[in-house]
Amino acid sequence: MKTNQDRICELRERSILEASELEILLRTMTAEDAEALYEAARAVKAAHYGNAVFLRGLIEFTNYCRNNCLYCGIRRDNRNAQRYRLTDGEILDCCDKGYGLGFRTFVLQGGEDPANTEERIAALVREIKRRHPDCAVTLSVGERTRACYKTWYRAGADRYLLRQETSNPTHYGKLHPPELTIENRKRCLDELKQIGYQVGCGIMVGSPFQTVENIVEDLLYMHDFQPQMVGIGPFIPHQDTPFRDMPAGTLEDTLHLLGVIRLMLPKVLLPATTALGTIHPRGRELGILAGANVVMPNLSPVTVREKYMLYDGKICTGDEAAECRRCMEQRIESVGCRVVVDRGDCAGFSPRRDAEVL
Numbered sequence: 001m002k003t004n005q006d007r008i009c010e011l012r013e014r015s016i017l018e019a020s021e022l023e024i025l026l027r028t029m030t031a032e033d034a035e036a037l038y039e040a041a042r043a044v045k046a047a048h049y050g051n052a053v054f055l056r057g058l059i060e061f062t063n064y065c066r067n068n069c070l071y072c073g074i075r076r077d078n079r080n081a082q083r084y085r086l087t088d089g090e091i092l093d094c095c096d097k098g099y100g101l102g103f104r105t106f107v108l109q110g111g112e113d114p115a116n117t118e119e120r121i122a123a124l125v126r127e128i129k130r131r132h133p134d135c136a137v138t139l140s141v142g143e144r145t146r147a148c149y150k151t152w153y154r155a156g157a158d159r160y161l162l163r164q165e166t167s168n169p170t171h172y173g174k175l176h177p178p179e180l181t182i183e184n185r186k187r188c189l190d191e192l193k194q195i196g197y198q199v200g201c202g203i204m205v206g207s208p209f210q211t212v213e214n215i216v217e218d219l220l221y222m223h224d225f226q227p228q229m230v231g232i233g234p235f236i237p238h239q240d241t242p243f244r245d246m247p248a249g250t251l252e253d254t255l256h257l258l259g260v261i262r263l264m265l266p267k268v269l270l271p272a273t274t275a276l277g278t279i280h281p282r283g284r285e286l287g288i289l290a291g292a293n294v295v296m297p298n299l300s301p302v303t304v305r306e307k308y309m310l311y312d313g314k315i316c317t318g319d320e321a322a323e324c325r326r327c328m329e330q331r332i333e334s335v336g337c338r339v340v341v342d343r344g345d346c347a348g349f350s351p352r353r354d355a356e357v358l
C-alpha cells in the first residue's frame with residue numbers, strides 16, 4: 001500500500017506524479033504528512049537558493065480595469081471602488097525610494113487600464129532601467145498582444161506575472177465573463193515565454209466552484225508550462241463582487257499547494273502572498289516554511305493603498321514602505337531565513353537578449 005509519505009518522496013525525486021496520485025495526496029493529507037511535505041520542500045528550496053528570501057517592491061499603479069472578473073474587487077462594475085492612477089513621476093518616486101530600501105525588483109501591477117498604452121509602459125520601463133540598471137522590472141498588467149509584450153521586453157522588462165487563475169475551461173467560465181477565455185490567457189503565457197520573459201502563472205486557492213480535480217489539472221498544466229514564478233494565494237471574497245458570500249480559501253490548502261509546487265518546480269520563485277498574510281497573522285512566515293522564497297512588500301504611496309482592494313481585509317494598507325521592509329525582515333528572520341539585496345532571478349535562467357528579440 002502506497003502512503004502519502006511515499007507519494008511525497010516520489011514527488012521529491014521525480015517532480016511529478018500521476019493525476020490520480022496527486023489527487024489522493026491532496027484529499028488525504030494529514031498534519032503529519034504536511035510536515036513531511038514542508039520538510040522536503042525546504043530541502044529542495046535550500047539546494048537552489050540556500051536560506052535566501054527575495055524581496056519584490058510591489059507598485060499597484062492603477063485600479064482602473066476594463067475587465068469584470070467575478071472575484072475581483074477592482075472589476076469594472078464595482079461602482080464603490082474609488083479609482084486612481086499613479087503618474088509616471090509617482091511610480092518613479094516609488095522605485096527610487098524602494099531602491100534606497102534595498103529593493104532590486106520592481107513589480108508594476110494594475111488593472112487593465114486603457115491608459116496603459118504600449119508606449120507609456122515602454123517609456124516607463126526604459127526610465128526605471130535607466131535610473132536603476134541593476135534592477136529587474138516585472139510587469140503584471142494583463143492580456144495584451146504579442147507585439148506589445150515584445151515592445152515591453154525590448155524596453156527592458158524582465159519578468160511578467162499573469163496567473164492562469166484556473167486552467168480548466170469550464171471552471172474558468174464560472175469565474176470570468178464570456179469575453180475572457182482560458183485559451184487567450186494561455187496564448188499570452190506561451191508568447192511571454194517565447195519572447196524571453198521570466199514568466200509567472202498561478203491560481204487562487206479555494207476560488208468559487210474549484211474542485212480538487214481542477215487543482216490537479218492546474219498542477220499538471222504548471223509542470224508542463226515550466227514557469228519561472230508561481231503566484232498562489234487563497235481566494236478571499238470582496239463585498240462588492242458577485243462572490244461576496246463565498247467562503248475564502250484556507251491556510252492549510254494554500255500551504256499544501258506551496259509545498260507541492262516547490263517539489264514539482266524545484267527552482268521556481270514562489271511568493272508568500274499578501275492574501276496568505278491576510279487570512280492568518282503568520283501566513284507569510286508559514287508560507288516560507290512550506291517552500292516559498294519570495295515576499296512582495298508594497299511600495300505604493302500610502303494614499304492609494306486602501307483603493308487597490310482586490311479582496312476584503314487586505315493587510316499593510318497603512319504602512320510606509322520603510323516600515324513594511326523592516327517588518328518583513330523580522331518576519332523572515334523569525335523563520336531562519338534572510339532577506340537578500342539581489343534581483344533574485346530564477347536559478348539557472350539565462351535571459352534571451354540576443355539580436356533576434358532585440
Ligand code: SAH
Pocket residue numbers: 071072073109110111112140141142143161162163165203204233234235236237238275310311
Ligand atoms: N490585471 C492583472 C493583475 C491582476 S491582480 C492580471 O490580469 O493579471 C493580481 C491577482 O490578484 C489576480 O491574478 C488574482 O489571482 C488575484 N485576486 C484577484 N481577486 C482576488 C480575490 N478576491 N482573492 C484573492 N486573490 C485575488
